[in-house]
Amino acid sequence: MGQDLFAIMTSNAEGGEGDAGNTGSWRVERPVINMALCTPAKKQKASCHLCWLYCPDGVISKDLEPEIIMEYCKGCGICAEECPTNAIEMVAESEFVEE
Amino acid sequence: MNVIDSGNVAAATAVKLAKADVIAAYPITPQTPLTEKLSQMIDEGEMDAEYVAVESEHSALAVCIGAASAGVRAFTATSANGLLYMSEQVHWAAGARLPLVMCVVNRGVGAPWTVWNDHQDSISQRDAGWIQIYVKDHQEIMDTTIKAFRLAEEVSIPVMVCYDGYYLSHTYMPYDVPEQEKVDQFLPPYHYKHTLTPEAPENLNSVTMPDTRKDIRGDAAPCYMDIRYNLHDEMIQSIEKFEAIDSAFQEIFERGGNPVVTPYRMDDAEHVVVAMGTLANQFKVVIDRIREESGIKVGVLAINLYRPFPIDYIIKALEGRKGVVVYEKALSYGNQGALFGDVKSALYPCEKRPVIQNHIIGLGGREIKTDTLYETLIASCRKADENSGITDTPNWVGLQTVEPTAAER
Known part of the structure; x- marks a missing residue:
């Protein structure tokens, strides 16, 4: 029907980390995981992973010791809010700036 | 049936x-x-x-x-x-x-x-x-x-x-x-190329940046202004598509034609009424009467496709006429009729620009009397013939309770 010749530009995109560019630069606070409190890290088995589930950007890995891709993490703090053991602390980015 | x-x-x-x-x-x-x-x-x-x-x-x-x-x-x-x-x-x-x-x-x-x-x-x-x-x-x-x-x-x-x-x-x-x-x-079954399915999940209309960015595969993704340009560009291409679709319809149903603008008694018309919707049909009776009773050669151009605006059709239909009179039931407040502004701007590049006048009529269901159309159209044609008393401001037809204007007060 010739539809392929139309709507050649839309902002439809595959889901995945980094779909909105390098959003890590937006971050004001950085999530830091305390593995001593993190349930899967502590138990050494697949469990909890609420941070992975709730992350709106899909940048937290589902590993026993979850990793956060700082290139895309916007620092929204949802993971810290959802973590049932308060293992995630939001730390000001200024803390990571070298003097 | x-x-x-x-x-x-x-x-x-x-x-x-x-x-x-x-x-x-x-x-x-x-x-x-x-x-x-x-x-x-x-x-x-x-x-x-x-x-x-x-x-x-x-x-x-x-x-x-x-x-x-x-x-x-x-x-x-x-x-x-x-x-x-x-x-x-x-x-x-x-x-x-x-x-x-x-x-x-x-x-x-x-x-x-x-x-x-x-x-x-x-x-x-x-x-x-x-x-x-x-x-x-x-x-x-x-x-x-x-x-x-x-x-x-x-x-x-x-x-x-x-x-x-x-x-x-x-x-x-x-x-x-x-x-x-x-x-x-x-009409073939619906098919939309970005159909959302669990097998191929997509972000629909996700945020765009002022500049282009890389998608998750590292390819350049279109950004807001480019996407909007594409919409505009393809809107204009839709005029041709609408013509083609009307032809396909005509082949099957044996009716249609002139889907973009519909001319009526335009062949020898020196003056043309431009209108949309039922108002354009009402004018057919009016101009039949004007032609018969006063001999003014006047025709009607009904604009069916208003957006995208068919500029080429307007130029083809109106260039070289003596006068164009736009009657419409809407306006851009503080300016003039929306259709009038559009028609006038379409005719700007023409060498032989007609005199163009604007009437606002029938707002909020105010009755549009055929006699009123008859009288105002004849007066407009005469004004165009003499090329005098033409203003760029819309004439409100059929006001009943006119208060003095702010300037007059």
């Missing part, structure tokens, strides 16, 4: 024949009987569709946006303040390039409240990125609504089919109802 019924029933029947899968609409006068008819047809099993009862027009169009994104044909209809209440979603549907069809049963916009006809509601949405078609009779409501689905789906741009409240929505006129088999032949 020939029937005698209302314009709203014609629209509902067209939507049934187009096999829309999802209807979401909120009742508002004078659109109400259209959606009532659709809900009745679905309830009685005459139509296989989902009718979603919603709490507002904003939700109605949001449901249609969701349905179309999920891969089914969706339809809604509204009027006046209902259209304005859904305005945010109107713009969204166009930017998202969803092939929706909406009937706008034209009514004046409050305040003050009016339920009667003018064109201010849909004209106020002319810049939203929808294709707008204004129809003139019941048969055109039927045929244009069916064509609108094919047009929307071929160019991935939503289409408004606008028809005059009461003049068409509530009056009964004879029209032909096409056979289902032929409509199926004309």
Whole structure:
């Protein structure tokens, strides 16, 4: 029907980390995981992973010791809010700036 | 099959024949009987569709946006303040390039409240990125609504089919109802290339940056301004598509032609009336009488496709005429008639520009008397002949309680 010749530009995109560019630069606070409190890290088995589930950007890995891709993490703090053991602390980015 | 019924029933029947899968609409006068008819047809099993009862027009169009994104044909209809209440979603549907069809049963916009006809509601949405078609009779409501689905789906741009409240929505006129088999032949099943499925999840209309960015594969993704340019560019290409779709319709149903603009007695016309909707039809009688009684050679140009605006058609039809008189039921407040401004700007590059005049008429259902059209048109033609007393400001026809202007006070 010739539809392929139309709507050649839309902002439809595959889901995945980094779909909105390098959003890590937006971050004001950085999530830091305390593995001593993190349930899967502590138990050494697949469990909890609420941070992975709730992350709106899909940048937290589902590993026993979850990793956060700082290139895309916007620092929204949802993971810290959802973590049932308060293992995630939001730390000001200024803390990571070298003097 | 020939029937005698209302314009709203014609629209509902067209939507049934187009096999829309999802209807979401909120009742508002004078659109109400259209959606009532659709809900009745679905309830009685005459139509296989989902009718979603919603709490507002904003939700109605949001449901249609969701349905179309999920891969089914969706339809809604509204009027006046209902259209304005859904305005945010109107713009969204166009930017998202969803092939929706909406009937706008034209009514004046409050305040003050009016339920009667003018064109201010849909004209106020002319810049939203929808294709707008204004129809003139019941048969055109039927045929244009069916064509609108094919047009929307071929160019991935939503289409408004606008028809005059009461003049068409509530009056009964004879029209032909096409056979289902032929409509199926004309309108292929819905297919939308970005259909959302669990197998291929997508972010729909995700945030864009002022500049291009890399997608997750590292390829350059289009950004806002480029996407919007693409919409504009493809809107203009839709004019040709609409012509082609009308030809395909004509082959099957043996009626149609002149889908973009409809000329009447234009061959030798020195003066031309430009109008949209039923007003253009009413003028046929008026100019027949003017030609017979006063010998002024005058014709009518009905603008059917208002957005995209058919500039080339306007130039071809109007260049070299003595006078052009635009009558319209809407305006850009503080400026002039919307259609007048558009026609005037289309004619600017012409070498032989006609004298052009603007009349605002029939707002909020103010009666448009054939005698009034007759008298004002003759006066306008004479002014154009003498090329004197022409102003660039609209003339309001038929005011009844005129107060002194602020300047006069």
